[in-house]
Structures are given as structure tokens and as C-alpha cells.
Amino acid sequence: MNGFVFLIIIVVAVIIFLTLLFSFIPVGLWITAYFSGVKIGLFTLVGMRFRRVIPSRIVNPLIKATKAGLNLSVNELEAHYLAGGNVNTVVDALIAAQRADIALPFERAAAIDLAGRNVLEAVRVSVNPKVIETPKVAAVAKDGIEVMVKAKVTLRANIERLVGGAGEETIIARVGEGIVTTVGSAVTHKLVLENPDLISQTVLEKGLDAGTAFEILSIDVADVDVGRNIGAQLQTDQAEADKRIAQAKAEERRAMAVAKEQEMIAEVQSMRAKVVEAEAEIPLAIAKAFEKGNLGVMDYYNMKNIVADTDMRKSISNLNLDKDDTQK
Template sequence: MLNAFAVNTDLVSRLPLSSLLAQRTTTGIMLLAFGVFMAFLGVVLVFFFLRYFKLWFQAYMSVADVSLVSLIRMHFTKVNPNIVVQAKVMSAQAGLNVSRSNGISTRRLEAHYLAGGNVMNVIHAIIAAHRAEIPLDFDQASAIDLAGRDVLDAVQTSVYPKVIDCPDSARSGKTTLSAITRNGIELRVRTRVTVRTNIGQLIGGATEDTIVARVGEAIISSIGSASSHFDVLENPDMITKVVLSRGLDAQTAFEIVSIDIADIDVGENIGARLQSDQAEADTRVARAEAESRRAEAIAEEQQMKARVTENRSALVLAEAEVPMAMAEAFKAGRIASVSGGQG
């Protein structure tokens, strides 16, 4: 051992002084760079710790399962950590599943936020559906939200049914539906349709306008098939029963709960007016035909008068030829010879 140490010492003593200084300088620079890096990393960690400690502690106390690393990641991915933490805290306090595997995890909230969705609206809708025992998971709620539908309003409409006026005066400008019974009497009807949201058909389902159009068409056709307006006035529920039996809420985002006739007014006697208009039109046609026949008769009369005048002219010409024929006969001696023969 002493011999080996003596050999190494001898080797070191033989190295140039400049090489030793270069090695020591390089080592010092590396140690300094490492120290600066660690100091910078420590400052960054302290900065993020001080900035997001309140949110992390809030999530920790609420058992929301949000790590400090997730908060730092949100800072670099431009996700608002306040919204995500608030959503996780509300979900945890409402008793929802916030596990990282199959629950409302932080990653899923971040993805929905980056996709342009309304995270708080989705969480409010899920909590409301959970309280009302309506099946609605995060994937379905986020899909509805990204499709442009108000998922919270849909859940609230499922809990508290919505009343739609038919027709909707704000959209069509009409306050009543006009229908005519088979006896020609106009009935002006105003109905109210009670609907609730069909969450399963909310994506791709038709909107309120389709419900109003279908109900209006069904009411008009049902009244049109009634034999008399008295039948409709006596039993207005016959119209609603027929309309409900048609399944007008198929392929729509709503389920029709009831259709109620709010008001029925008797309008004009359209049948009598149409008959009067038809009779007047027939009279005009008859007058036109009579006038046409009268004109034809007048034309024929004028034609006959022209023929009489023509015949008279021919007669006058014939009478004018008689003296000329007699004179020619005298000159020829035909008249004289005839007279002598008779004598």
C-alpha cells in the first residue's frame, strides 16, 4: 500500500502544473453550473409551490385528488386551474366518483377545458342529474356540451317539464292555429305542449321548432277530420288524444308529457263563403256564356240581313234585264211572229 501511494504521489508530482489547474477549473465550473441549476430549480419549485399551494390545500382538504404536479402541468398547458379544482371539489363534495381510473379525473377535466367545453356547466348538470337520480355520466354530459347544447338546461327540463306554446307567437307571429271542420266552420285553437328533455336523444335530436310544427300539423288535420265544429267544442280532448297517439316526439330531444287545448274560438263560416264565391263565379260564367250566345245571335242576324239585301239586289238586277230582253225580242221579231201566229 505504501508503495502504491508513493507511486501515485510520484505521478502527480510529475504532471504539469497547468494540467492540474485546468482540471480543477473544469470541475469548479461544473459544480458551479450544477449549483446554479439546482438553485434555479429550487426557485421555480418555490414559486409554483407558493402560487398553487392554496389550491392544492383546498383540493387536499376536500379529498378532490388534485396533485401539485397536475397544477404545474395546467400552468404550462394554459388550463385554468381554479376551474378544474373547483369542479373537482364540487364533484367530491357531491359524492361523485372522482377516481383517476373511471371517475371525473383531473385529466378528463383538463381535456374538456382544452376542447372548448364549459366545465362548470357540465359539473353542475351532473350534480343535478345525480340528485334527481337521472342517469348521466361525464362522457355523455361533455359530449352534449361540446355539441352546443346546454346540458344544465336539459337536466333542469327533465326535472321540471317545460311548457311550449303552439303556435309560438314570438317565432311565427301567430297567436292561434286556424283549422276548418268538414262542415266548413273555422276554429281558432291555441294549445300548450308540456315536454321534458330526452337526454338520450339530445345529441342529434330535433329541437322545439319541430315539436311545435308537428303538434300544429296534427291538430289541424284532426280538426279537419271532424264532421262538425260542435263535436270539437263539446269534446276538445278528442283532439289531444289523437295527437298524442301519433308519437310526435320521435327522433326529437324531448318527450311530450301532455298536450292541452288552452282556447278554442269559432271563426268564419268558410264553407258558406266558399259556396257563395263559387255561386258568384258560376253566375259570372253563365253571364259570360249568355253574352257570348247573344253576340253570336246578333252576328247571325246581321248576316241574314246582309243576305236579304244581297237577294234584293239580285232581284233588281233580274227585273232590269226583263225590258232589255223584251226589246231584244221585238227587234228580233220574236214577239211579233208569236202574235201573228196566234191571230
């Protein structure tokens, strides 16, 4: 009985050992690779385990590449995997490029993938160009009328410039700049509406795809709308600004006139005060003249008579003036 139990324990241990062994050593993957024509050693697969590389991520793309006629090595794929690349996508891109007769070596495809671009999508766009649409770009012609243009740009990926080349955002920005320049140089907005192809021709001649990861095949104007009369609005704003400046200057002149008037009033009041002060000194001067004998009593009365006569003449003159005004 004890021998039977011991035998069962040995069988279970062997099964567990074989299970762990075959899970660590991908024998099934090695057999699949062997019958697919991929020559890869079993110890090479074991070495991948120690290098923390999932063997299926290398062997399956290698099988795919071998069936497609590509000459790739295990070391190239494993190095790209360890660098953080997507081995399966790179192999699919190489196969697509080979079918489309596009020169794409593995090193360039790996560099494109490590640069963060989708190399398979780039190959597809190189074979089948894509169309991107710009937002509505507002520009003003020389006659002051706003024109809003929307364009469709046909792009083809440039494999040679995918690493380090600018993306779609740069293309859209440059096309928008070209639209603004073209519309801005037009004499009237009607010229743009009559010949929208002028925008396409002018923008294409600028070579906007320089330094980008794409080649511009065509620029087609999809929509042209007339917007606001910017020129008239600017003239209105200028007139309003001129009006405010004129009002400010008028207010400044009025304030200066008021200040001048206040200054004159102050001067008159100062002169009146001086006159009053001088008149207050007259009695003192007369008293001193009496004391020194320079003025007699008769002289004083004659002076008073002259003053009274002067006041009477002034009163009569004022009465005559009031009478004339009443008659008129």
C-alpha cells in the same frame, strides 16, 4: 452609494420575476385544489398554460365535482374545454343528474353540450317538466264551422334523445297538425266544444314525441273559440263563381248571335247587290233582244203594262193593310 442602488435594482428585478412566475404558475390555484382533495400536479397546471387552457376553468369545476362525489379526470375536462364545450355547465348538469338519480355519464353530457343544447337545462326539465303553449290553431269541422284551439303541452326532456332529437318547434307543429286532424274529422263543431278532451286523447295516441328530444306527458286544451262559417263562405264564393261563369257563357252566346246576325245581314246585302246587278243588266238584255228581233215594240209595251199593273196591285194591297191596322 452605487452598491445600494445596485441592491435596489436586484430586489426590484427579483420581485418582477416572482410576480411573473407566480402569474404564469398558478400556485394559489394548486394550493386550493390540494386542500380541496383534488390531486393535480403543479406541472400539469403549467402545461395547461402552454396548451392555452385557463387552469381555473378546469380546476374549479373539478373541485366542485370532487366535492359532489363524481369521479372525473383532468384530461376529460381539459379535452372538453379544448373542443369548445362549457366545462362548468357540464359539471353542474352531472351533479344535478346525480342528485336526481338520473343516469347521465360524462361522455353523453359532453356530447349534449357540444351539440349546442343546454345540458343543465335539459336535466332540470327532466326533473321538473316544462309547459309550452301552442299558438291558436284554426281548424274546420265537417259542418264548415271554424274552430280555434289553443293547447298547453307538458314536456319532459329525454336525455337519451337530446343528441339528434327535434326541438320544441317540432312538438308545436305536430300538436297543431293533430288538432287540425281531430277537429277536421268531427261531424260538427259542437262535438268539439262539448268534448275538448277528444283532442287531447287523439293527439296523444299519435305518438307525436317520436324522434324528438322530449317526452309528451300531457296535452291540455286551454281555449276553444268558434270562428267563421267557412262552409257558408265557400258556398257563397262558389255561387259567385258560378254566376260569373254563367254571365261569361251568356255573353259568349250574345256575341255569337250578334256575329250570326251580322253574317246574315252581310248575306242579304250581298244578295241585294246581286239583284241590283241583275236589274242593271235587264235594259242591256232588252236592247239586245230588240237588235236580234227577238222582242217587238208591242211585246215591250205589254211587259211594261204588266209591271205597272203589278205595282198598282201592290200599292192597293198596302193601302188596305194600313187601313185595317188603323181600324184596329
